[in-house]
């Protein structure tokens with residue numbers, strides 16, 4: 385077993401680490417200052433466009449996409465350590481590299497299931513970073529962790545489909561650059577197979593009947609840098625029938641395919657967030673003194689730091705193993721491991737960030753350090769992309785099957 389990264393990964397890691405030091409970290413404060421001066425807080429600060437241009441120039445672009453025709457052609461194992469690095473600045477770096485959710489999942493989906501016209505119209509401008517996109521599945525009225533509950537209707541009418549429904553927590557949708565929604569709804573709500581009732585359809589933002597109603601907060605944060613999370617109403621929205629992705633009834637399977645890689649990307653970035661938290665915790669702990677010792681000399685803080693290091697190393701190995709399995713036996717073969725990292729990583733990283741908050745005292749919950757926002761972002765991943773309990777249930781069932 386070889387634990388070293390290969391030459392291409394090492395080369396990209398070195399480049400990306402330098403890009404983070406020279407461009408991304410200094411831009412964190414600039415982005416906030418610029419946002420405060422924008423007409424709308426949902427517009428993109430100029431520094432983000434500068435970062436995108438620089439990343440593109442350096443070849444640090446679309447690294448997430450394994451398909452060499454469209455992206456960098458890296459394996460999951462090669463991309464994992466790079467995504468980890470971007471997770472250290474989760475509100476800027478993934479966007480700078482055109483590797484941010486939900487665009488990544490949407491690009492993968494279009495590359496895999498879109499027809500030539502759909503790829504030309506939507507995948508191409510997403511790949512160049514000209515536009516952003518959103519994925520609209522979750523609904524306020526039903527328990528959406530069970531996708532068979534979705535109530536949005538996609539009704540065929542002549543050469544068109546008509547979409548009616550209400551969605552919320554639709555990431556990226558507040559950003560005016562988000563030009564296209566991939567909407568999941570039911571084309572056959574009474575169909576015998578509950579997993580063949582759903583379809584996916586492309587809905588351009590400017591179609592009459594689409595209303596981006598309000599921004600949903602995350603622990604009080606508006607999450608501007610992610611383009612916000614919106615409540616979106618689709619009221620009699622008519623689109624050409626050619627906007628359907630794949631076939632009628634294929635929506636459930638497409639959603640499953642979309643979420644596999646997305647989950648591993650989130651976990652990789654979470655590990656980067658944990659590394660940033662540990663770094664901040666250590667810097668703070670060695671620089672402040674209480675009761676005659678530095679905070680770092682307190683045994684309890686040393687335990688937090690040691691436990692965090694042990695946990696991060698464990699998580700990274702499991703995430704890398706999962707990436708390797710996805711590359712070698714496919715997403716289906718890596719199902720158990722994908723679920724395992726999706727359960728283990730947010731849970732542990734929330735705890736690591738919480739300890740870093742504690743070590744900072746009041747500063748930890750303040751806007752002067754990124755920790756409070758990192759904590760909120762990590763916490764949401766215990767439910768976004770499938771709540772922990774749903775993954776636990778399915779993983780336990782597969783484990784029990786061996787004994788039944």
Ligand SMILES: Cc1cc2nc3c(=O)[nH]c(=O)nc-3n(C[C@H](O)[C@H](O)[C@H](O)COP(=O)(O)OP(=O)(O)OC[C@H]3O[C@@H](n4cnc5c(N)ncnc54)[C@H](O)[C@@H]3O)c2cc1C
Pocket residue numbers: 486519520521522523526527528529530552553554555556602613764767768769770771772773774777
């Ligand atoms: C910041 C953020 C961004 C998001 N971005 C998007 C997006 O871009 N697009 C999108 O469509 N959605 C998005 N979501 C929504 C997210 O995917 C859903 O919240 C998630 O799938 C859960 O659905 P729900 O909220 O309806 O919870 P419910 O389905 O109502 O579940 C509530 C709780 O019930 C419990 N539960 C459910 N099923 C089981 C089970 N089988 N066993 C045991 N317990 C169970 C779990 O504890 C679960 O958390 C986002 C959410 C957040 C917070």
